[in-house]
Amino acid sequence: MKKLTIILILVSLFSKGFANEAYEKAMSQSIEKLFQAKSIPEYVEVANQFERISNIEKTEWLPLYYASFAYIMISFQETENVKKDQNLDQAQKYLDQALTIDLNESELYMLQGFLYPSRIAIDPMNRGITLMPEMNKALNKALELNPDNPRVYYLRATMTFHMPEAYGGGAAKALPLYQIAQEKFGVFKPKTALSPNWGKEINETELKNTLELVKQ
């Protein structure tokens, strides 16, 4: 009987390790797919995969994070406003669910800050007023939880770039922010192999463009 218990424990340990391996494999494959995706169907497909993973890994916020990220990317490509909102609703749903798992994850607040600009773009005159403060709140919270999160700096730089000069925006104001973001990306080490680690390349490209604009 003792032996049987030991075997059972061993088996369960073994299968646990097995499951972890499966999770990591499925995640890393999907993350790779996500960052290669170009069209809406490709994003939907990978978001679906993340949703399936999240249904089983109830204590992991990462699958939900990536599913939400995918739907934000879809909203950038969607042309119909109603559908844009629908996609952002979906992204928000995943994000809200992720926040129930971990309330103190900087990346989730960063993602929340990343979601708002897309909402605002649909009806900037009306939504800007209420959502801009919400976005700032989310980004502040993200920085509070991790002052070195490079994506927050990147997002701040991009927002500044697109803001009217009158409101403290424009290329000249954005330039130092892109540079700080680049520094932060340079020293950033993701917590795990699966943790968010995107933004470095786009930050570099935008930094280059901004530099040229400022020189002119």
Added chain:
Amino acid sequence: MKSVMLFFSLQLLLSGAFAQVQLSGKVTDQKKNALCGANVYFKNSYEGATADSTGKFKFKTNLKGLNVLTVSFIGYITVFQELNLDSLKSKDLNIILQESESQINEVVINAGAFEASDEKKAVILRMFDVATTPSAQGDIFGALGSLPGVQKVGEDGRVFVRGGEGYETKSFIDGMQVNTPFLSKMPDMPTRGRFSPLLFSGTLFSTGAYSAEFGQALSSIVDMKTDGIENEEKSSISIMTVGVMGSTTKCWKRASLSVSGDYVSSALSNLINKQQVDWTKSPSGIDGTVMYRQKTGKTGLYKFFGTMNSNSSGLNYFNTQADINQNILLNSGSFYLNNSWNTMVGEKWMMKSGMVWNYDRQKFNVDPTRIVTTKNMVQCKLDFHRPINEETELKLGGDWVNYTYKQQILMGGDYQLPFTNNELSGFAEVEYKLSKKFATRLGTRFEYSTLLKESTLVPRFSMAYKTGNQSQVSLACGQFYQNPEDDYLKFAPQLSPEKANHAVMTWQYQTDLKTFRVETYLKKYSNLVKYTMPLATNPLDYSNSGSGHAEGIDFFWRDKETFKLTDYWISYSWINSQRDYRDYPEAATPTYVSAHNLSLVYKRFFEKVRTYAAVTYSFASNRPYHDPNLSGFMNAKTPSYNDISLSLTYLMELFGKQSVLHLMVNNLAAFDNVYGYNFSNTPDSSGHYESTPIKSPYVRQVILLVSIML
């Protein structure tokens, strides 16, 4: 034993590989359209697939036994299907998904109502729209003028809805009454609302057939909603050609405090803008507002909203009727304190309680006469809401209003005209959603007045049915009572409440960024106050024998989508209304009713110059008036009304702070609008009654404002 175990575990491990099941199929909606992107999977494994552009999917699974196949897609109801995977090699499935009703698609009872809100998705106006509509001149009630069903009555400034007088529109803040929502008014001059639109996050404006929650309003209600807890500390200061304004907000974890104040004087503005009246003292005033919000317990929110103001103005007024020049001085002061506390009681009951104290005092000096009027109102209200089940919601409530009116007239003697009324009311309302497509609301309201010694019990009914994804038809009807105006009650407290019946039918098409709405209505008035002559002092000169009717059709179109960074709306109303009330010898169209009202609002953001521009054009067809030089009653008509107003908002940086430069021009084209005529009471030697036109106090008005966020 060992070997048996090993065998079992091996088999367990390998069984999957041997018995894979191939699943394939198609996901469509009810009309057989492929749903590309649908997620098909088993809940307890990573395995699954995404439907392709033809709706087809295919995947293999290692699962055994009974499993639940899940199919989900954005905007559709998720489907679960149980499958026994044992003894299956492959399975072809046809899955049909049903569209889910999203928030904007769900039926909402809306006949008669225009909602401006920053919180809800499906609204027609937002508070930002109110603040930036040039014809509104920064006034909430002014902004309502760009909606259908509202008459342009330039010499009054209050809200005249569908053949109703100004007093027939009642104002509320967070569901609690506001007795004096407007500033005191000089004769023939427009007034404006006491409250800045910046204080509110939403407004419910109902042009008829409203819920049983609201009473003592014959035509219309305006319910302004204050913000919840603020989550951003901010301060701003504004300098205008008409005064200065400042505000600051402080936040805590579970509370927030906002304080704002202003000093307004039109002295400078009256110099810049040519005046058509002779001011002896330019209108000026100070206002202060305090808002405090505190979360209580898990679900409660306490709100305090307090505002006070003091205003004065002086006018050299030619009284045509009496044929004399009068020097009028007006001083007024008021305060409004609104406490409300909303919280859950138990699991299901939502309790809303509130207490209001509204005091208003105005002093009219028309040498040698002095008229001092004080109005004091206290309201206590208690409401309960609860869902009975998924489809049904119940609302119950009651309120008590204590109102004391006092007028002192010093005119060759000291005359006192006081009265006190206690109004007790209760209401009950049930909203029942038969399906996502069909909803009804049935309510009743009871009111008793201790002054009039009369009670009323009225029914209210409304329903809405979705005719399509974005469209719905609504019907509403009800009975409405309102006590006669103070100016009649002070002489004749034996009067009965005035009565109106409303029936409204609406068809509305709405997407996130476009709205089209047609509404037609019928209104019947009875028990309206009639009197033998204006200002009659004998109670027996007043009776409730008046009556009237109004019918019409309103159109509204708003589009934020078609043109880039552009938002425009068009309102048009047609009305036919007659009344036999006051001292009318026969039924006639009242002076404030114009058959056609049109309003165009166009707003656009010009990115390059960082300027937000808005233009409004308003038109009202001619209004009737009574000319004693002609035969018959209400025998003449004013010219039609035209107005073009413009506002420009320029975003800039001032002292390193975000700032706004705001320019507002009213009546840009300087149309010479005439609202009516005042006639002399006595004819001159040739038997002719002299008249003077009633006009706007200014020809064109330019106001400049700089606002700095600190």
